[in-house]
Amino acid sequence: MIELKVAIKDKYYANSEQAVLAQLDFTVKPGEFVAIIGPSGCGKSTLLNMISGLESCEGQHLSYNQSAYQEGIANNKELHQLGYIFQQPRLMPWLTVRENIELILQPDQFHKIDGLLAQVGLENEGEYFPSQLSGGMQLRVSIARAFAINPQLLLLDEPFNSLDAPTAARLRQLLIDLCAQRGTTVIFVTHDLQEAIYLADRIIFMSDSPSTIVHQSIVDLPRPRKESGVAELEWQAQLLVTYPQLLAGRID
Numbered sequence: 598m599i600e601l602k603v604a605i606k607d608k609y610y611a612n613s614e615q616a617v618l619a620q621l622d623f624t625v626k627p628g629e630f631v632a633i634i635g636p637s638g639c640g641k642s643t644l645l646n647m648i649s650g651l652e653s654c655e656g657q658h659l660s661y662n663q664s665a666y667q668e669g670i671a672n673n674k675e676l677h678q679l680g681y682i683f684q685q686p687r688l689m690p691w692l693t694v695r696e697n698i699e700l701i702l703q704p705d706q707f708h709k710i711d712g713l714l715a716q717v718g719l720e721n722e723g724e725y726f727p728s729q730l731s732g733g734m735q736l737r738v739s740i741a742r743a744f745a746i747n748p749q750l751l752l753l754d755e756p757f758n759s760l761d762a763p764t765a766a767r768l769r770q771l772l773i774d775l776c777a778q779r780g781t782t783v784i785f786v787t788h789d790l791q792e793a794i795y796l797a798d799r800i801i802f803m804s805d806s807p808s809t810i811v812h813q814s815i816v817d818l819p820r821p822r823k824e825s826g827v828a829e830l831e832w833q834a835q836l837l838v839t840y841p842q843l844l845a846g847r848i849d
């Protein structure tokens with residue numbers, strides 16, 4: 598299982614004089630499920646991109662089980678255990694479902710694909726093209742693809758935003774099950790506090806740009822949890838009574 602430490606002094610984009618992220622410092626424990634909530638445009642995707650190595654900045658300190666890495670996990674030859682699920686499924690439209698997963702595997706691992714498709718309920722759709730699938734089915738393919746490499750660290754960027762409520766609920770449960778089976782360490786970006794309470798062990802609240810951590814809460818509710826269950830709603834109400842500033846644009 599993987600522990601991740603993140604320390605970012607400030608992150609600027611080339612075309613802007615305003616920092617996107619500032620003084621961000623946190624650790625994600627092995628197997629922990631952390632949700633990140635913040636206003637639109639505050640830099641949540643930028644943060645995931647920095648953790649994955651798609652973006653970087655001077656003075657960043659990222660470490661992965663106490664080994665520092667500068668170039669990002671995606672570029673670290675020894676570490677192939679990063680999964681990244683984006684808002685859009687990002688499937689190759691000219692490849693079948695099976696071929697989309699084969700793309701990131703070695704041929705001697707192709708035997709895993711049937712089992713993965715069965716786990717996401719797509720055992721009969723392996724030969725379909727993405728255009729023949731619904732949005733929820735495409736997202737399930739991207740989940741199967743992310744889990745194909747057996748990620749020890751999984752980054753998710755508002756993956757369930759565009760789905761209808763029952764499909765999103767099913768996929769949240771699937772995510773919880775897959776992560777629990779494998780001990781995956783997870784960072785999940787969302788703007789939905791109820792979703793964060795349902796999924797996470799800890800919620801990190803970020804401020805507007807330049808974005809930093811304004812609050813962290815351990816979600817000390819037993820599992821399995823309920824979406825909009827009484828205990829979950831009470832927990833949310835208590836949080837907002839105690840920290841009313843979190844209402845200022847930080848949640849739905």
Ligand SMILES: Nc1ncnc2c1ncn2[C@@H]1O[C@H](COP(=O)(O)OP(=O)(O)OP(=O)(O)O)[C@@H](O)[C@H]1O
Binds near residue numbers: 611612617638641
């Ligand atoms: N490649 C880029 N080049 C320049 N500016 C960028 C780039 N990517 C993001 N930004 C800017 O950085 C800021 C943070 O963007 P980011 O996508 O990280 O926010 P976010 O919190 O994920 O937003 P949302 O919740 O709306 O998805 C925004 O002002 C955005 O315009």
